[in-house]
Amino acid sequence: MGQTLLTLTNVAKSFKEVEALIKVDLEIESGQVVGLVGGNGAGKTTLLRLMAGVMEPTKGTIYFQNNPVSSMRDKLGVVPESTGLYSRLTAWENIRYHSRIYGISDEVAWNRVSHFAQMLDLNDSLSRHTKGFSRGMRQKTALLRALAHGPDILLLDEPTAGLDVTSARTVRKLVGQLRDEGGTVIYSTHHLAEAQQVCDRIIIVHNGTIRADGSPNELLELTGKDSLEEAYVSLTSDKARTRTEDTKKESKLSKWWRMFLTGRTPKIEGVDESE
Amino acid sequence: MKVSDSWRFISTIAKKEIIEFLRDWRTLLALIVIPLLIFPALFIALPLLLQSEAAELDALELDVTWQGDINNELHDSFNDSKLIINFETIPEDLENLSDIGGDLDRIRNQETKAVFRLVENESGWKFSILYVSTSEASSEARSRIIDAISVWESEVVNGTLVEAGLEPESTLDPVQWDGNVESADAATKGEQAGLVLSLFIPMVIAIWTASSAIQPSIDMTAGERERGTLEALLCLPCSRIQLLAGKWLAVASITSAGVALQIGGLLFAITYLASSSIIGVPSLSISSILLLLSAVVIFAIMVVAFELALAMKAHSVKEAGSLLGPAILFIIFPALFTQVINLDSVESWWFAIPLVNILLAMRELLLDRIIVEHVLVWLISSVFYATLAAWFAAKQFKREDLVASLS
Numbered sequence: 001m002g003q004t005l006l007t008l009t010n011v012a013k014s015f016k017e018v019e020a021l022i023k024v025d026l027e028i029e030s031g032q033v034v035g036l037v038g039g040n041g042a043g044k045t046t047l048l049r050l051m052a053g054v055m056e057p058t059k060g061t062i063y064f065q066n067n068p069v070s071s072m073r074d075k076l077g078v079v080p081e082s083t084g085l086y087s088r089l090t091a092w093e094n095i096r097y098h099s100r101i102y103g104i105s106d107e108v109a110w111n112r113v114s115h116f117a118q119m120l121d122l123n124d125s126l127s128r129h130t131k132g133f134s135r136g137m138r139q140k141t142a143l144l145r146a147l148a149h150g151p152d153i154l155l156l157d158e159p160t161a162g163l164d165v166t167s168a169r170t171v172r173k174l175v176g177q178l179r180d181e182g183g184t185v186i187y188s189t190h191h192l193a194e195a196q197q198v199c200d201r202i203i204i205v206h207n208g209t210i211r212a213d214g215s216p217n218e219l220l221e222l223t224g225k226d227s228l229e230e231a232y233v234s235l236t237s238d239k240a241r242t243r244t245e246d247t248k249k250e251s252k253l254s255k256w257w258r259m260f261l262t263g264r265t266p267k268i269e270g271v272d273e274s275e
Numbered sequence: 276m277k278v279s280d281s282w283r284f285i286s287t288i289a290k291k292e293i294i295e296f297l298r299d300w301r302t303l304l305a306l307i308v309i310p311l312l313i314f315p316a317l318f319i320a321l322p323l324l325l326q327s328e329a330a331e332l333d334a335l336e337l338d339v340t341w342q343g344d345i346n347n348e349l350h351d352s353f354n355d356s357k358l359i360i361n362f363e364t365i366p367e368d369l370e371n372l373s374d375i376g377g378d379l380d381r382i383r384n385q386e387t388k389a390v391f392r393l394v395e396n397e398s399g400w401k402f403s404i405l406y407v408s409t410s411e412a413s414s415e416a417r418s419r420i421i422d423a424i425s426v427w428e429s430e431v432v433n434g435t436l437v438e439a440g441l442e443p444e445s446t447l448d449p450v451q452w453d454g455n456v457e458s459a460d461a462a463t464k465g466e467q468a469g470l471v472l473s474l475f476i477p478m479v480i481a482i483w484t485a486s487s488a489i490q491p492s493i494d495m496t497a498g499e500r501e502r503g504t505l506e507a508l509l510c511l512p513c514s515r516i517q518l519l520a521g522k523w524l525a526v527a528s529i530t531s532a533g534v535a536l537q538i539g540g541l542l543f544a545i546t547y548l549a550s551s552s553i554i555g556v557p558s559l560s561i562s563s564i565l566l567l568l569s570a571v572v573i574f575a576i577m578v579v580a581f582e583l584a585l586a587m588k589a590h591s592v593k594e595a596g597s598l599l600g601p602a603i604l605f606i607i608f609p610a611l612f613t614q615v616i617n618l619d620s621v622e623s624w625w626f627a628i629p630l631v632n633i634l635l636a637m638r639e640l641l642l643d644r645i646i647v648e649h650v651l652v653w654l655i656s657s658v659f660y661a662t663l664a665a666w667f668a669a670k671q672f673k674r675e676d677l678v679a680s681l682s
Contacts, residue, residue: 015676054509054678078510082503088298089291100287101511103280142507 002030005153005184006051006069011060013046013208020046021208024060028153028186033179035199036188037232043208044188045081048157051186052078064153074102077151081158083142087131091122094130095145102149109148116144119177120170136167143174153184160194172198192228202228206236284513288521292495293528306487306529310537318544337416340378340387342366344395348430352423358416365392372403382407388416465558466643468545472557473641477634478610479541480534480571485578485606487533489599491526492582497595500587506678519583519672523665526579534571559643566650567640570657574633577661578606584668587677610634618642626652629660 006028013021021043028034028051036044049055050062053070064072085094092113099109117123120140125133130141139159146154156175160168175185175198189195195202196216204211204219212219212235216228223231250258296302339358341350343365353360366376372392381387382405390405404420407413433443460467499505508518546556559567582599589595613634616625626632632653639649 049506049678052510054506055675073510074512076510078507080503080506080510082506084502084504084507086291086295086504087502088295093291093294097287097291098507098511101284101513103283145507 002032002184003065004028005030005065007061007063008051009061009063011050011057011062013043013050013055014058019208021050021057024210026203026210026213028184030152030184031179031182032201033175033185033187033199035195035202036186036205037190037192037195037202038188038205039190039236042205044205045157046208047205048078048155048186048188051153052076052155054078074149075152077146077149077154079139079142079146079154079156079159081161083138085130085133085138085141085145088129090127090129091133091137091141091144092126094141095126095148098145099148104149112150113144113148116147116174119174120144134167135162136164136170139163139167139171143171153186154178156185156187158188158190160189160191168194192232196228204232204235207238211235281517284517285521285524288513288518289524289528292491292522292525296491296494296525296529302490305490306533307536310483310487310533311540313537314541314544315548318548332411332415335412335415337388337412337419338386339416339420340390341393342390343372343393344400346393346395346400346427349393349423349427352427353420356419356423358419358423361387365394372401373405375405378405382413385410385413388413389420391420463558465556469557469559469641469643472545473638474614476538476541476641477637478614479537480637481574481606481610481630481634482603483534483537484530484571484575485582485603488526488530488575488579488582489596489603491529492579492586493589493592493595493599495522495526496583496586497589497592500677501591509678515672516669519668523576523579523583523668526583527575530575530579531571534575557641557643559641560645562645563640563643566645567637570633570636570640570653573654573657573661577657577664580661580664580668584664584671587668587671587674606630613638618644621649623648623652627656629656632656 004027006026008024008026011021011024011026012019024047036047038044046055050057051069053062053068053073053076056070062069064075069076085091086097089097092110095113096106096109099106113126114123117126120143122137122140122144125137125141130138133141143156143159146156159171159175163171172194175187178185179200187195187199199216201213201215202219203213212222212231214222219228219231219235220226223234225231225234334357336357336359339353339360340363341353341360342363345362350360365372366378369376372394375382378390382390385407388406388410391402392405393400393402402424404417406417432447436443436446462470496505499508509515513521542556582602585598585602586595589598609628609630613631616631616635618635618639621635625635626649636649636653636657639646
């Protein structure tokens, strides 16, 4: 059992009337690869953003080793889903930009980065502008950027989404190596098979709540199912919500203007437009 | 948090933004090359264009219809002015000589550039010129006719005076200026130059600062949001205020460089290229120069912070463009309005109106006038407005929905 790094107590997050997360209690220990598994709109990314200190919870607390996580962001490495690379900078300049803000010297950052870059087969591309990078190369660069300052926890938001088989495999291999070296990774994904392959512990998130938390075997025992997929389905059998915090109620004027420009949307039988 | 840490965050962010921005050749062209060259080019190209247009107009031979009585001296003068005369009689049934009557169509169709009517009666001569004011050739024909008439009239008047035994010069111009008109002006050449520059330098600074800050403001806020780079940035251990300060520093540096280059280009043009004696380098005291720089810096703080805030409010580059494009009008209108305010009797409260205060301050300082009451009012009110703009920007940068999206 490793040391507790992140502690989430009674955490809730709302966006106006939408409850993105409801009463989340979690502890993340060092040396684990933890998978956050859930469908679209489940609340995985919101949970990761709260853990990264980018958002404040509406209720509850999030501590990193007894300090509010927002004050401990230098201990975290984050790879958002969008990767967030600047296309007019080279891969190394992107990495250096972040490591300088973390207060890491260029030399130290370079040594760390070149070690992992070799494993990701990105050594030759570090001096290239990221404009022409493939999705896989962008993801690998973002990973290197998150690792350059030697974080205690690495937060990865769907790191293999949109990657080809080889790139996805390389990313998973890197996560595996980080675990072997005692690193802690929180890994959000849609794919159960990937979570089963990479993660020591799987947290199933559905409609803003934690439905299950344990090793793959523990989840199977909990649900009495033969496969994780069946276990997941049984744990998330209620209808997934479709609303997000981006959904605003359309004003009458806006609705009139939309219909004036593009015409009325054809009605689907049995669906109430006002819903 | 240490001050050195804070400065490291701000300077690192600003440096990266500037480097990334300057790597785009279109940006370099728009924000560096154009401001530097626009005034020199204008000072070279505009006189050349005007001269060539004037020469072209001078060389034109214009068809003119002469109706009514003929005067030989005037006829000779017309011939010297490259007017090709076609004589006619005056149409009947005219109320007066300015009644266009049946000549309307051929003047409007430019079959003849102008119609000159002349009638001699007992008391002297009466004339009119029919022309089309919207036609350059027609206006030129009228102008040449008037010049010829003026010379002829002068000769007629002088002849009449001499016949009556009077001396033309003392009779027509009995009250005369003694000496050189220019030497009677107590304002120095530098002050006169300051007056001329004060009529457009504040406007140039205001409009250029506001317009050149738009693109970087959008790129560094809504652009980052749209490209998905903002979230990674917000995960870094710097605060959002530091992030805003870094971005503000970058936009302000880029904008200031553009304004400085434009002013440099203007000063170069008026020193080495201007052919007119009314524009030159203004003579300013050190205090005026320092206050002028302070006014520009405060203005830049305010405008850049406001534009960053508006751009951050937008969800996309397109939306930000739609917000900031029309916002430039809020700079242009006060800038135009300020040009007509009389500085000699301006009340102090004018120096408290947002934007107008800085523009008036710049005008006054270019005249090398330091009026303590005015300086205090514009300085305090501008710092207040700049703080307000920075607060608004900070509020926008602290918004949680900058990254919000459920998944």
